[in-house]
Amino acid sequence: MATPVIGVLALQGDVLEHVAALAAAGADARPVRRPAELDAVDGLVIPGGESTTISKLVDIFELREPIDKRIAGGMPVYGSCAGMIMLAAEVLDGRPDQRGFQGIEMTVRRNAFGRQVDSFEAPVQIAGVDGEPFHAVFIRAPWVERVGAGVEVLGRVTGGSGSRPGVRGAEPASSPGPTADRVVAVRQGNLLATSFHPELTGDHRLHRYFVELVRAA
Numbered sequence: 001m002a003t004p005v006i007g008v009l010a011l012q013g014d015v016l017e018h019v020a021a022l023a024a025a026g027a028d029a030r031p032v033r034r035p036a037e038l039d040a041v042d043g044l045v046i047p048g049g050e051s052t053t054i055s056k057l058v059d060i061f062e063l064r065e066p067i068d069k070r071i072a073g074g075m076p077v078y079g080s081c082a083g084m085i086m087l088a089a090e091v092l093d094g095r096p097d098q099r100g101f102q103g104i105e106m107t108v109r110r111n112a113f114g115r116q117v118d119s120f121e122a123p124v125q126i127a128g129v130d131g132e133p134f135h136a137v138f139i140r141a142p143w144v145e146r147v148g149a150g151v152e153v154l155g156r157v158t159g160g161s162g163s164r165p166g167v168r169g170a171e172p173a174s175s176p177g178p179t180a181d182r183v184v185a186v187r188q189g190n191l192l193a194t195s196f197h198p199e200l201t202g203d204h205r206l207h208r209y210f211v212e213l214v215r216a217a
C-alpha cells in the first residue's frame with residue numbers, strides 16, 4: 001500500500017484536526033460521513049467530542065452496521081477520548097442509551113478525570129513510540145479501568161500529590177485512589193485508543209504510528 005487512505009468519522013468533534021494530523025503523518029486523509037465513504041478507506045479515526053452524541057449520529061447516518069462489519073473484518077481504527085469510549089467493550093458512567101462498537105476488551109470510565117474545568121495536560125510515554133513523552137491533553141477524558149487479556153497497555157498517566165490526575169473529587173470505590181497511575185493508551189490488534197488528544201498539539205508521532213499500523217494491515 002503506497003499511501004494509506006484514512007477516514008475520520010465526521011459526525012461531531014475534532015474532525016479536521018485529525019484530518020490535518022493524518023495528512024502530516026503521510027496518509028491520504030478525509031472525513032467520512034456516509035457508508036460509501038467508509039468503503040473507500042483503509043483505516044478510520046474516531047475523534048474526541050461527545051460519545052453520547054456520536055453514538056446517536058452513528059445510527060442517524062446509518063454507519064453502525066458498516067463500521068461494525070469493517071472492524072470485524074480487521075480495519076484499523078484509532079479512537080481518541082470519545083473515540084476511545086466508542087471502542088470500549090464496557091462503559092461506566094455512560095448514558096444508558098449510548099452504544100459503541102465494543103472492539104477493545106476494556107472497561108472505560110467516562111468523564112473519569114472530572115469535568116471540563118478539570119482538564120489538564122501531563123506527560124505520557126507511549127510504548128512503541130520513540131522519543132520524549134507526549135504532551136498529553138485531557139479534556140473530560142475517560143480512563144481505562146480494566147483491560148482484557150488481549151489488550152496491550154501502551155501508556156499511563158501518573159497521578160501524584162498536586163498533579164491534575166488527582167483532582168477528582170469522587171473516586172469510584174473500585175479504583176485504587178487518586179494518586180494511582182491511570183491507563184490512558186491501549187491497543188488490541190488493529191484497534192488503538194487514547195484518552196488524550198494528540199491532534200491538538202502538533203505532535204504527529206501517534207498519527208504516524210497509526211498510519212504505519214494501517215499500512216501493515
Ligand SMILES: NC(=O)CC[C@H](N)C(=O)O
Pocket residue numbers: 047048049050051052080081082083085110111139140141142
Ligand atoms: N474530549 C472528549 O472527547 C470528551 C469525551 C466525553 N466526555 C464523552 O463522554 O464522550
